[in-house]
Amino acid sequence: MPTDHTVKSYDDELKRLDNLIAEMGGLGELQLASAIDALNRRDPERAAAIALADRRIDALEEDIDHQAFSMLALRQPMARDLREIIGALKTAGILERVGDYAKNVAKRTVAIAEGQTNVSVQTVARLGYLATEMIKDVLDAYLSRDVERAAAIRGRDRELDALYTSLFRELLTYMMEDPRSITTCTHLLFIAKNFERVGDYATNIAEIVQFMVLGERPPIDRPKDDATSYTIMVSSGALGLAKEASN
Amino acid sequence: MPTDHTVKSYDDELKRLDNLIAEMGGLGELQLASAIDALNRRDPERAAAIALADRRIDALEEDIDHQAFSMLALRQPMARDLREIIGALKTAGILERVGDYAKNVAKRTVAIAEGQTNVSVQTVARLGYLATEMIKDVLDAYLSRDVERAAAIRGRDRELDALYTSLFRELLTYMMEDPRSITTCTHLLFIAKNFERVGDYATNIAEIVQFMVLGERPPIDRPKDDATSYTIMVSSGALGLAKEASN
Numbered sequence: 300m301p302t303d304h305t306v307k308s309y310d311d312e313l314k315r316l317d318n319l320i321a322e323m324g325g326l327g328e329l330q331l332a333s334a335i336d337a338l339n340r341r342d343p344e345r346a347a348a349i350a351l352a353d354r355r356i357d358a359l360e361e362d363i364d365h366q367a368f369s370m371l372a373l374r375q376p377m378a379r380d381l382r383e384i385i386g387a388l389k390t391a392g393i394l395e396r397v398g399d400y401a402k403n404v405a406k407r408t409v410a411i412a413e414g415q416t417n418v419s420v421q422t423v424a425r426l427g428y429l430a431t432e433m434i435k436d437v438l439d440a441y442l443s444r445d446v447e448r449a450a451a452i453r454g455r456d457r458e459l460d461a462l463y464t465s466l467f468r469e470l471l472t473y474m475m476e477d478p479r480s481i482t483t484c485t486h487l488l489f490i491a492k493n494f495e496r497v498g499d500y501a502t503n504i505a506e507i508v509q510f511m512v513l514g515e516r517p518p519i520d521r522p523k524d525d526a527t528s529y530t531i532m533v534s535s536g537a538l539g540l541a542k543e544a545s546n
Numbered sequence: 547m548p549t550d551h552t553v554k555s556y557d558d559e560l561k562r563l564d565n566l567i568a569e570m571g572g573l574g575e576l577q578l579a580s581a582i583d584a585l586n587r588r589d590p591e592r593a594a595a596i597a598l599a600d601r602r603i604d605a606l607e608e609d610i611d612h613q614a615f616s617m618l619a620l621r622q623p624m625a626r627d628l629r630e631i632i633g634a635l636k637t638a639g640i641l642e643r644v645g646d647y648a649k650n651v652a653k654r655t656v657a658i659a660e661g662q663t664n665v666s667v668q669t670v671a672r673l674g675y676l677a678t679e680m681i682k683d684v685l686d687a688y689l690s691r692d693v694e695r696a697a698a699i700r701g702r703d704r705e706l707d708a709l710y711t712s713l714f715r716e717l718l719t720y721m722m723e724d725p726r727s728i729t730t731c732t733h734l735l736f737i738a739k740n741f742e743r744v745g746d747y748a749t750n751i752a753e754i755v756q757f758m759v760l761g762e763r764p765p766i767d768r769p770k771d772d773a774t775s776y777t778i779m780v781s782s783g784a785l786g787l788a789k790e791a792s793n
Contacts, residue, residue, distance in 0.1 A: 368632070375622035385615070385635075392639075406775035413778055474721065474728045481721045481728070482779045485735065489775075492736070528653035528736075531660055532729045 316387045323359040323394045324438040330401035335427040341412040349405035356398035363391035386511040393500045400493040407486040414483040422466050423491050429459050430494040433501035446512050449505035459498040466491050467527040563634045570606040570641045571685040577648035582674040588659040596652035603645035610638035633758040640747045647740040654733040661730040669713050670738050676706050677741040680748035693759050696752035706745040713738050714774040
């Protein structure tokens, strides 16, 4: 039979899981913000430091996996307790990827800083700020188990997707108008895609919050496909003006 | 105390989990192969059918999540049994993403088929075949719990990454030499990146097999960063020949 002491200690373990998620999420936000800052300044040294700091996020995921796994094995939780642990496992997996995206943005920033053109990174940075804000808000929702706040993330993701779609077209246009910008714009396209995916991950965490609190079935980490997969841009020639295809 | 009946029934449940993984993995392979075929033929109708069929893969992930979750709650497994269930959960999450990548390749194929240029898709298709073979082999390793076979996947992923890196440079060169190819090549870059990620996911499943069998700590679904993040290509002008930057 569980004693008060056992029950208390189990709560402590859940609390520890929350603290690890808070720490991991905080680092993820910081990495994203630093990556955007390095991109804005085209600062390769700052970018290189971000790639190194990603190891701390990876180590935190291992801590969370380890903690969750021993709780599953030793505590044999059911219902809400089980959902809390599976939710933490899934969230840690997502935050690890968010860290990877920040690292990838930083690496591409090194290439952009050393590139030969000066394409504006302003809109890409704005996309990054939006994605970072979504991660920050959904972590607040996670840590307070606030289902309504989590649900509000979905609308924000639509805003992010719309900005990404217009940015994708804008970057293709730059490339068509000035082939010297192709390498830089390609890296910016991948950076923009990374931020778009970070927004998807924020909505995945929002679904995990709903799952933990309301007991719906385990959520699926499903990226919505972005609208740009179908984008066709027509160039009228080597230096012709690009325009969007009509279909 | 568990009776023989309970034990037998638990084995049946694990077997059912394996069957669901086998079905989901088989569908994932099929979707990848169809997507490559549609790309090779630039066949938008075939590509559109692939996007629709992805729903079946998503439904299978829900089945696996549901089955795994009720086994965790009702059976309270420990040690190897617990690892089998967590391994299935993680593998299902990965296979769902593999299906998403196949769908995304198909969608981009629609755009490529309607595009204005005829860039060769041969190398991208070869990358796709390599990635599909890796998924097939790692699923065989998973279903036979063959740790050595799983470990061999890692070397294959290096081969895939090397091909991806050379393809990335090749596509940038095409774009610089013929700006009319920019939209098509951009979609091909994203398709190639999708296949490169599928290879990463195959190695993630290989790590899960090791985790299930050998009892190492839960694996982290960590994508290795590809070498192209640092790629810089220099164009000598609007129609100039592209060459790789020396650094």
